[in-house]
Amino acid sequence: MYGRTNGVFAIDHYKASSPRGAITSIDKLASALTTSVAHLQDLAQPFDGRYFELRKPKRNGGTRIVYDPHPDLKAIQKKINSRIFRAVLYPPYLYGGIRDTLDSRDYIKCATVHCPSSVVAQLDIDSFFDNILFHQIYEVFTEFFHYSPEVSDLLTRICAKDDFNLPQGAPTSVALSNLIFFNDEPSLVRHISDSGARYTRFIDDITISHPDSKFPIEKYAKAAIRIIERNGFRINESKSGTLRDTGLIDVFGIRVNGAVIPPFLAGFKSRPQAIMANFC
Numbered sequence: 001m002y003g004r005t006n007g008v009f010a011i012d013h014y015k016a017s018s019p020r021g022a023i024t025s026i027d028k029l030a031s032a033l034t035t036s037v038a039h040l041q042d043l044a045q046p047f048d049g050r051y052f053e054l055r056k057p058k059r060n061g062g063t064r065i066v067y068d069p070h071p072d073l074k075a076i077q078k079k080i081n082s083r084i085f086r087a088v089l090y091p092p093y094l095y096g097g098i099r100d101t102l103d104s105r106d107y108i109k110c111a112t113v114h115c116p117s118s119v120v121a122q123l124d125i126d127s128f129f130d131n132i133l134f135h136q137i138y139e140v141f142t143e144f145f146h147y148s149p150e151v152s153d154l155l156t157r158i159c160a161k162d163d164f165n166l167p168q169g170a171p172t173s174v175a176l177s178n179l180i181f182f183n184d185e186p187s188l189v190r191h192i193s194d195s196g197a198r199y200t201r202f203i204d205d206i207t208i209s210h211p212d213s214k215f216p217i218e219k220y221a222k223a224a225i226r227i228i229e230r231n232g233f234r235i236n237e238s239k240s241g242t243l244r245d246t247g248l249i250d251v252f253g254i255r256v257n258g259a260v261i262p263p264f265l266a267g268f269k270s271r272p273q274a275i276m277a278n279f280c
Helices: 026-032 037-044 071-083 107-112 134-144 149-159 173-179 185-194 217-230 263-267 271-277
Strands: 051-057 063-069 119-124 198-202 205-210 241-244
Touching: 026 037, 026 149, 037 071, 037 149, 063 071, 071 149, 107 198, 119 217, 134 149, 134 173, 185 198, 185 217, 205 217, 217 241
Parallel strands: none
Antiparallel strands: 051 063, 119 205, 119 241, 198 205
16 A cells, blocks of 8 residues: 555655645636636735734643634635645655545544554654744645646745744644655665664654664664754654553554554544553
8 A cells, every 4th residue: 555545656665745736826826726826926025913822732741832824814824735745655654634535634543553562663853843834834845746846936936924934733834844854765765664663754843763673773763863854853752752562662652562453443433442442
């Protein structure tokens, strides 16, 4: 099922695949989004109430700041999602915010990739959305989608907050975060897969695992960290580390050390159900 989205397979299952037919002019972009050029340009400019800041409690304490776009901006961002990002073929190691009618991309399915495991390295990218900057969003549109500079600049200003970074909570932000390592991640995952280990990224949470507790997983975690740091991000040390098979090993609160996951458990929809089932 590598690279499969809506029944289509990517040519290289380590790489995301952009849709055919690059958008080469703002007129064509407006046509693709069934709106006017003037409306897109207006939404790309700063205006009062462009984003509303919301504070939401975290499960483990503290608050998370998210941004709710103005209704007109949100409507266009949803069109960008459905007409541009949804046509992307995402590689199988990416999870979260990906609509795949044939293969779930939720956190439960992500955890099952690592079942059974005797050693797991977990890397949390610190303040991921805040640190995805304007030029990185622009590069996704120019280098991954191969859009013209004027189209890429307009889309970037529509998707970015204050022409600076990626706003967590906007409809387009998760899709862009999934593509932010499109240049470096495929070779990293190929390297890890060739060693017999498994790799997944659920937005900002990277997991590398292997069924043999003696596997030198730190070597591959360091390779991932090099790529993360080369792209301007940092690891959250307090949420990162290595777990070996001397007790419970969990991914997203789901136990992954033990026997292979029974097929029927993949149908659980809630985190409490999955944890109580004690997957492996």
